Amino acid sequence: MPRAPRQMSLTAAHVERLRREIADPGPQLLEGFRPATDADYEAEVAAMLRTRPPGAFWLFGISSLIWKPETAFDEKRLAIAHGWHRRFCLGWDYRYRGSRETPGVMMALDRGGQCKGMAYRLPEATLKPELDKLIRREMSMVPTAFPWRWIDVVTDEGPVRVLTFPMNRKSARYIGQLSEDELVAMLATARGFRGSMAEYLFQTVSMLESLGVHDRNLWQLQQLVAARIDAQFSE
Secondary structure, eight states: OOOOOOOOSSOHHHHHHTOOOOOOOOOOOOTTOEEOOHHHHHHHHHHHHHHOOSSOOEEEESSHHHHSOSSOOSEEEEEEEEEEEEEEEEEEESSSSOOSSSOEEEEEEEEEEEEEEEEEEOOGGGHHHHHHHHHHHHOSEESOSSOOEEEEEEETTEEEEEEEOBOOTTSTTBOTTOOHHHHHHHHHHOEETTEEHHHHHHHHHHHHHHTTOOOHHHHHHHHHHHHHHHHHHHO
16 A cells, blocks of 8 residues: 655745746747658557557556546556666757756656656557557657657556656767756756646656655755755845
């Protein structure tokens, strides 16, 4: 039985301090990238369906897909991915939760360690349209910095092969070299038309804690980000 969530340092009040109404600036392309097209999306979904393993179609989420799933699902299970960990290593977000002035950095699966997330069994009857929605959320630019792949995860009900979107360390968008102080400063200031990075962190840690999942790195980050926001607004 999951234990009661612990009291976070980063709160809804911190998130509210950073809330601003910001217009969508539209696609913010990085050098060497182009916008994904309908043909790109169709090709990716076709490849997913062509390479799917036997049995049910499972999707693995580690951050926003846990607290804001893009797809319908028939079942969900807590799952552990060995050989991968959750990390803020995907830059730069100049649109959704960041801007040119205050860039955002998103979480992705990076190599090493282990990660507990959520596995979703997608409905067969609407699988193609669900994947159409998913790929449009996950791939806005080509080449994608986090190409989908199949990995094995472990659940209480047994092993499952899942679709997920791990980070490509060779991508120009890989910024795993950020120092902790640099990362905290970004998470405490960045915001875009969908909200702030502090909100993204708050929602992810809140949901993980409610599920009984304690990510030590994210727990420390939320403490540091809360302190940084408090300092910003006390100056």
